[in-house]
Structure formats: structure tokens, C-alpha cells
Amino acid sequence: MSQSLAKECNEAKERYDTCFLKWYSEKYLRGIGSLENNECSELFKQYSKCLQGPLKERGIDKMLVEAREDNKENDALYLGRKK
Amino acid sequence: MKVFSNSVTFNYSWEEVSIANWQKYSPWNEKCTHVIAVDTLSRTVDPATGILRTERLITCKQSAPEWLKSIFGGVDESQVFETSYIDPHSKTVTMVAQNLTWSNLINVQETVIYRPLNDHQTQFEQAAKITALCGGWQRIKSNIEDALVKRFHENALKGREGFEAVLAMSRKVFAEEREREKMALIQAQAVNIRMVA
DSSP: OOOOSSGGGHHHHHHHHHHHHHHHHHTGGGTOOOSTTOTTHHHHHHHHHHHHHHHHHTTHHHHHHHHHHHTHHHHHHHHOOOO | OEEEEEEEEESSOHHHHHHHHTTTTSTTOSSOTTEEEEEEEEEEEOTTTOOEEEEEEEEEEOOOOHHHHHHTTTOOEEEEEEEEEEETTTTEEEEEEEEOTTTTTEEEEEEEEEEEEETTEEEEEEEEEEEEOOSSOHHHHHHHHHHHHHHHHHHHHHHHHHHHHHHHHHHHHHHHHHHHHHHHHHHHHHHHHHHHO
16 A cells, blocks of 8 residues: 555555455445444544644645635535535 | 546456556556555445435656746645446446646646446546646747646546556456455365364
8 A cells, every 4th residue: 555644644544445446346335334323433533533643734734725615616526416 | 718628448347447447546557656655535325316426536656847836836746636326227437637736727627537448358447638827928838738638638648557556466466365265265165174073
């Protein structure tokens, strides 16, 4: 797997990525299993928590606000939702 | 604004491609060393459509021509925000990405779609719109756009080569894993037979 932008999160990221890949290939693609509260949820929480600090330090959290706003059009297009 | 587009056929099923896609920038890919980090920011399944929506942050470090570097303040690390939508019913992977860094200077928007061609092949379509925003000077804008299109093209070639390596490795690893599971099952059955006999 690739690295995280924050070295201290590499381990948490690797654990989560490995879990997700297994879930994705063995469950999601076969139409079984759910993302909510699954075997990877706790790992994702830990990984995300680790990232929060580094994202804020680099000012990326602010840039994401605008990027997500810009992306709403894509959500409407690809999720078939109304804006 | 400049446009870049590219299409490739991969000799792997859509399922294999969509799995390997998550590992595109892993160490198996020796070509895309300009991608130095990939972080998942969010992941949800849309209850209405079953579409898996993922947000990722991709960190790149790439040398740029000196004149371009000076416009970007000498920094060669940048971030890209990517949102992907995977529809397992229609078998489509759609990825949209935009640059986060230098968004006041340039705007790069990329859309990638992976769709099955048949049971054993997947079609990859990529399109990018590149716009330099430094108001006024047309020639500078055009030069920046040209340089970025060229870089995009180079990265696309590396990306394709690198992804082929990941696909091959992924297929090998999955096959080995299945073989291991089969052997374990056979051994377990042999033990059972011996115990019963």
C-alpha cells in the first residue's frame, strides 16, 4: 500500500487499507456485507483520528471545504441526486 | 484552457481492475514515484443506489521546469482531491480529481472512467481540463497550460505502465491466496477423514 502524508499514521492506514481491500473484494463486489459498522469501521476511525492533526497543520482542512463545495455538482451527476 | 484525453484497454476483468485500482500507487507500481502519499478521507455507501463513494487525498512530489517552479513559489509538493464513485450494478468506476494546491493559479480537473469491455477486458477513459488562471498574460497562461498538458501526458504513460504491473501482481497474489486456501481445506479434510476412519 502507499504511504500516508503523515508518517505517524502509516500503521493505522495500512491496517485499515488491508481490511478495506478484503471487504471490498470479498463482500462489496459480491453484493454482501455493509459499510456501516463493519469489520473495518473501528480501524477507519483510528486512522481518520490520526490524520486530523496533520491535515489541520498543513492547512489542507481549509482547502477541502472549498473542494467539497466544488464537488457537489459531481455528486449530483454520479449519485443521481438533486443539488 | 487545454484538454487532454486518453483511453486504454486493460486485459483484466472489471472486478480485477476495480480492486487493483485501490493499490495503483502501492510499491508494486515503480513508475508512479511522483505520488508519495494516498490518504482516504471518507467512505460511504449511498443507500439509494449502493454506490461506494470515496474521498481521497493524493500527495504528489514532482520536479517541474525552473520557470514553472518559480511561479509556484519553488514548492514541488502538491495535493489532489479525488472523489470516486463505484457502481457495482452498472460496473462503473468513476473518479473525479482536482488540484487542491495552487488552485488560485491553475485549475486541473480530471475524470476517469473504468467500464467493462467484456468479461476479460476493461476500458479506461481519461479526460483532463487544464486552465491557468493568472489573469491577463495570454502567452504565459498558454505556456503554463502546455507544460501541464505535457506533464499530464507523461504521467498518464507512467500511470498506465505502473498500473499494468499492479494488475499483474494483484492477479498473482490472489491466485496464490486461493491456492493456499485450497491446500488448507484439503489438509483439513484429510485430517477429518483420518479421524473418522
